[in-house]
Amino acid sequence: MWTESAKMVTAVQGGQDHRLKSPFLTKKDDPGMPSIQCSINGYNFQKTLCDTGSGVNIMAVVTYQLLFETMPLKPTYIQLQMADQTFRKVEGY
Secondary structure, three states, X not given: OHHHHHHHHHHHHHOOHHHHOOOOOOOOOXXXXXXXXXXXXXXXXEEEEOOOOOOOOOOOHHXXXXXXXXXXXXXXXXXXXXXXXXXXXXXXO
8 A cells, every 4th residue: 555655646746747847947046135225314325125025114223313313212112033033122113
């Protein structure tokens, strides 16, 4: 019975080999970081990361202080979980 199951799997996989060898599935070069030019309060940023799938917008505190020096950050208790599973505290919003 084990042999019959193995033959079935091989037959199913073998029937799709033509898809793997298709000329339409060629490997492409890495397009690099998706970035845009951005201007905030007269400051120009040449390579701003553009992530349309992001659920949050993150800005370095140093950049925030440069752009909005008179507007203090409001305290928040939110923590963000990074891709490496570590947690980071947010300075404010």
